[in-house]
Amino acid sequence: MSSSPQNSSSHSDQISTTLIEPAPDNTVVQREATPSETVAPDEEMPLAPIAIYVAGKLRVEFANKGLEKECEAAAQELSAITNQSISPHDYGTIFGYEAGKESDDSAYLSRKTRPYRYLAENAKWVLSVDEQDTYVIEPHSVVELNEFIHFLKQNESQSNSHNLCVIIGEQFGYTESGNEEASVLPKVHCKHMFSFNADNEAVEKKLTGAGINTTSRAINDLLRLLNVKQNRGNTESERAKNFLAFRYPDIYAIRNSEVTEKSSERTTAGQTEHEFLRRIDTRIAQSAPEHTLVDVIFHYQRSVSGRQFSYYATVDVSQLFPYLHSPLSDYIPHSQ
Structure with missing residues (x-):
């Protein structure tokens, strides 16, 4: 039961604040704190989690x-078992190793086991954005931990510097990163993770195979102006842009295929018109209660005539997982 209002001047030496305690039956009750007890600000009123969508x-x-040292010993042991040179930094290979195939010496090893999995469970998973340590990522379950291990193992085998780890989760407080500087970073509970190959040629090949007409230049311009490799993914506009970059391939289609003018009208003095992406804007759109919608506006310009035109897509970022509210459409500014 909450204490009744009191005169603060006459009771300041008796009551400092109100603490929350669980009762034996798991109900929540309140009690008055004694003058010797203190409560940290974040414990007094826990902050709401911050939705994160970052690469x-x-x-x-x-x-x-x-x-x-445990990981070094595991690398040496694994090298001997597989007759391959395993580095202590080949974490994906070590964490994901499954025993039982190379040895039948014991009933334990004859089963499918992961003897070095405990190292992954005790590791700190640090996500760097634009070469800066940004978050400590904690897997929500064994599913996310498997995704982390698979991502590392995939990068070890492919050596792909363009492969990005995309994290969807919630930020809760801060924790030490575990590195030599013992940096304190925001802690993110990861609810889902997937990889995205940001190499222009790889994206073009994938989209062309899906029937989307695009070019490496169009892809490069979009990824650069969406700023997906530099943002922290913790604001509504950043989450909307990152979602479109990684989950909505239609934005990569070259827009000249949608221009209605005849080809003869798109040349000037023998020069062919090309459309290029000039800038990307975001704005909060009108929405229903308890919904937050973000318009992402793509502004294009023709290389010869200088004519400008725009498209926009709307993303609902109300929940942890954003989704497309309205597809890419013509955008006409109110001033026109």
Whole structure:
């Protein structure tokens, strides 16, 4: 039961604040704190989680020397078992190794086991954005942990510097990163993770195979202006832009296929008109209660005539997982 209002001047030496305690039956009750007790601001009123939709590079850090030495020993043991040179930094290979195929010496090893999985469970997973450590990522379940391990193993085998780790989750407080500087970073509970190959040629090949007419230049301009490799993915506009970049391939289609003018009208003095992406804007759109909609506006310009035209798509970012509210459409500014 909450305490009744009191005169603060006469009771300041008796009551400092109100603490929340669980009762034996798991109900929540309140009690008055004694003058000797203190409550940290974040414990007094926990902050709401911040939705995160971010892309970066995922790496492993160990919080102490003991874990580092354990991983080194695992690499040596695995090298002997597989007759391959395994580096202590081949975390995907080590964490994901499944025993039982190379040895039948014991009933334990004859089963399908992952003897080095405990290292992954004790690791710190750090996400860097634009080469800056940005978040410590905590897997929500074994599913996300498997995704982390698979991502590392995939990068070890392909050596793809363009492969981005896309994290969807919620930021809760801060924690130490585990690196030598013992940096304190925002902590994110990952609810889903997937990889995105941001290489222009790889994206073009994938989209062309899906029947989308695009070019490497169009892809490069979009990824550069969407700023997906530099933003922290913790604002409504950044989450909307990142969602479109990774989940809505239609934005990569070259827009000249939608221009209605005849081809003869698109040349000037023998020069062919080309459309290029000039800038990208975002704005909060009108929406129903409890919904937050973001318009992402793509502004194009023709290379010879200078004529400008725009398209926009609307993303609902109300929940943890954004979704497309309205597809790419012609955008006409109110001033026109």
